[in-house]
Amino acid sequence: xxxxxxxxxxxxxxxxxxxxxxxxxxxxxxxxxxxxxxxxxxxxxxxxxxxxxxxxxxxxxxxxxxxxxxxxxxxxxxxxxxxxxxxxxxxxxxxxxxxxxxxxxxxxxxxxxxxxxxxxxxxxxxxxxxxxxxxxxxxxxxxxxxxxxxxxxxxxxxxxxxxxxxxxxxxxxxxxxxxxxxxxxxxxxxxxxxxxx
Numbered sequence: 001x002x003x004x005x006x007x008x009x010x011x012x013x014x015x016x017x018x019x020x021x022x023x024x025x026x027x028x029x030x031x032x033x034x035x036x037x038x039x040x041x042x043x044x045x046x047x048x049x050x051x052x053x054x055x056x057x058x059x060x061x062x063x064x065x066x067x068x069x070x071x072x073x074x075x076x077x078x079x080x081x082x083x084x085x086x087x088x089x090x091x092x093x094x095x096x097x098x099x100x101x102x103x104x105x106x107x108x109x110x111x112x113x114x115x116x117x118x119x120x121x122x123x124x125x126x127x128x129x130x131x132x133x134x135x136x137x138x139x140x141x142x143x144x145x146x147x148x149x150x151x152x153x154x155x156x157x158x159x160x161x162x163x164x165x166x167x168x169x170x171x172x173x174x175x176x177x178x179x180x181x182x183x184x185x186x187x188x189x190x191x192x193x194x195x196x197x
Contacts, residue, residue, distance in 0.1 A: 063141050
C-alpha cells in the first residue's frame with residue numbers, strides 16, 4: 001500500500017495505491033519509504049526497522065485444469081488427498097530469495113509421501129493460475145484465490161491432514177507517524193482478528 005495525499009483547501013484526500021511485487025521487493029520498498037505497508041506471504045529476513053504482524057494462516061487448495069479427472073463431480077463434499085496429485089506436473093510460484101510458499105508446498109508434498117515434479121515456475125501466484133488454465137499442470141494456492149473464478153481452473157479443498165497453510169503477514173515501518181497509515185494498520189489487524197475468530 002502506498003498512500004497519496006492531496007489537499008483541497010483544508011480538506012485532505014487520501015487514496016490507496018495497490019502494487020504487486022515479490023516479498024523481497026516489498027520489504028525493500030518499505031525500507032526506502034516507497035510504500036507504507038505490505039501484505040507478505042513468506043517470512044521476512046530483513047526486519048530491522050519494521051513491525052511485522054502475522055495476521056492469518058490461510059488454508060491452501062488444489063488448482064486444477066477444468067478437464068482434470070479430479071475437477072468433476074461434487075467438489076465440495078469430499079476433500080482431495082494431496083497424495084493423489086503425486087503423479088501430476090506442478091506449476092508453482094517462483095521461489096523467492098528465502099523460504100516461502102514454494103517451500104511450504106514442497107514440504108507438504110514430501111509429508112504426503114512424494115516429491116512433486118515441477119514443470120513450470122511462474123513469477124506471481126496469479127500467473128500460476130493462467131498456466132493451470134492452459135493445462136500445463138496443477139498448483140496449490142491460497143484458498144482466497146477461489147474468489148477469482150478464473151475460466152479453465154477448478155479448485156478442490158485438500159484433506160485436512162495433508163493441507164499446507166499460507167501465512168499472511170502485515171509489514172510496515174516501526175514507529176509509523178502518519179495517522180492515515182496507522183489507521184489502516186489498525187483496521188487490518190482488527191479485520192484479521194475477526195476473521196480468525
